[in-house]
Amino acid sequence: MKDNKKLIGTVLFCHFLASFTALGMPLFLPKIMADLINSESNYLIGWYYILPTICMAFAASWWGVFADRYGRRLSLLRAQAGLAVGFLIAGFANNLTLFTLGLLIQGVCGGTYAASNAYLATQVNRERLPTVLNWTQFSARLSLLVAPIIFGLLITSDNPRQLYCYLAILPLFAAILVYHLPKDELQSSIKRQKQSGLKSAPLSFLQILLIQFLFSFSMVVSFPYFLPFAEQLGIIETSIIGFYFSLPHLVYLIITSCGLIKIETSSAVSVCLYGLLALIIAALIQMQINTSLWLWLARLTMGLGITLTFISLHQCFAALKNADNAGLIFGRFDSAGKWAGVTAGLCSGFLVKLAGLNAPFLLSAIAAVIAIGVIYFPQPRYLTNEEDS
Template sequence: MASLETSVTYSSRFNKTIITVLICHFIASFSVLGMPLFLPKVMNGMLAENQQMLIGWFYVLPTVCTALATPWWGRFADKYGKRLSLIRAQLGLALGFIIAGTASEIWQFSIGLIIQGFCGGTFAASNAYLSSQVGKNKLASTLNLTQFSARLSLLTAPVILGLFMGLEAPLKIYCYLALLPLIAAVVITRLPKKEQAHKPNKNSKTIVTATSSLSFNQILLIKFLFSFSTVVSFPYFLPYMQSLQVSNESLIGFYFSLPHLIYLIVVMLNPNWQTRMSAQQLCRYGLAILGISAGLQFQAEVGSWMVFWRLLMGLGICLTFIGLHQSVSALKTSASGLMFGRFDSASKWAGVVAGFCAGIIVQQFTHHTPFLLSMISALLALTIVLFPRFQSQLKDTEHAE
């Protein structure tokens, strides 16, 4: 009886920890993912007419800084504590928002975005902390939930922040948003500091455990190509849909958000089906579906079938994410902070490269062409999953024991 009471108490605290981290991650990513959409309005008056092209550079500036900084902060987390690193990430966001919100010159606003990027990184910090609190058999599903909170903020933040754009000076909204990571930092101080020891539950049903034949460097390369495939079509999705004779902006917004909605719905379903497939199978199916959906969108001439192509894209994204999370959770390493720092950094670099490539290729060809790049990138990632031994010379020196 005492053992049962201890188990219930541990389970309750464990669930509370996960929920708290997810809420804190949501309110942080709400600000980070919501404001970039309104950069043209925020920077109105800061830039001259011939400097409007710089908005694109400011759009990717925090992402570049995060990509550079997350591996370093990962080492910091492994050395000084993952909870401390998570608090640091929330405070870094708050500082960056305050500087950006009080800026009167473009260089001051730039410093705010740079600090947001270099000192933020709440996604990697949240994953690293959760990895110290959950067992390996639950880590993959927990990573799916942090991705869930990011997708949820990506859907809700632009809508909610858009309502406030007409009520307050856009730049000042950064100051109000700084309160969110500050509150999150205070809440996180109440979470467990020490890593938890996890024992398998003898009463739980046997499930297929996550196994991976992929090395960490292979997982990073797949994550880069996968992220590139999903992001490269984002910047010019509006004119792409307009070229398909879809002029209603709310309908275009619905099409844009549909893959994210599918991820939210699928992850909320009973997760038992995920255990019936290996990480490689999930990645194979996901990347294949993603490549097919990108090819279908590339050849589309009208928007009548777009809802089906976007649903297909969402399913591909969801399966690939789940497969990647199973793969990375199966890796044995004592440096989980560095591991998740590099894992997040791969997607950030992919987003930067995808943005630049999309701009260049659209100028040379059409607004359909980014989907061709998306298909090629997904198929390249699929090749690595199908034939991992051809990349076996890649060394995982960072994770050698």
């Protein structure tokens, strides 16, 4: 199958629009929910932070099966439309119940990352898949870079939820673009390739999923309370807080766009190890500081760790790629990350209440250490249960 640069560019652009809306707003939940909950219920912020994520975690594998059966383009269209509807409801919400409903719909009907990758997996050559996965992640990191800064400037103190309504236009526009993309081949018309790339994979599928879970947990566990953590360090301006929050993602963008790191499948495990070590160092720095003086160093180190780990996991994952059940495979991969986000949000809420705003960084370091352990305890090599049948 010949690669289509225009098609890839369109999918990546649409994924950016969805990521821009979905990934930028959670940082400001403390401000968005200020008039919906009282000060004694601030612990709920962590729960609402992961509410869409837990819905996506439950639905991801099912939507993967849906994509393989009815078409990956249709599933991608569904994800964009679901995100728009969820944002509209959240934007018009004037009570906690309606706001909750908007986040639930955003989560259950969302999942543009897995849907985009599943569609692209049927449109690009297998050798190019790791690069395409890096660029899909690039669009997500770009969103995390620019969205918090822009939203920090645009969000109002009078009605911060109103911004949801304006942002709903972006996934609606993306859905229109997706509708005009060519349909992908369904499972019945694709020749099965059970053993495609399986022998060259340096890690088993189970190892990849476990590392994805632990890595995502390590990265996300400090997200829900980063705004009050930064304020505790003496940073007052929300735009500056947004910049520090986005700094690790800027590192990913620079390294990826400039092609500064290119790895082969054979070296992916070593690169993953270096990435996890960088995450540990970054987490320990942030756990110890009580001023903003060294925050920039910690965030840059975190960005290097995120970059190395993502690139290595994509290289390993692409070796397991199988086009005819791409929806299910990418759904499970994305689901592992979503469950990590769910667990991280729950843990951060409890941990902050018990031990303060620095505590999630210790948990971040522990998760990265466990991920390193997964690398050195090989698991049976298999891809999916469906492929064993």
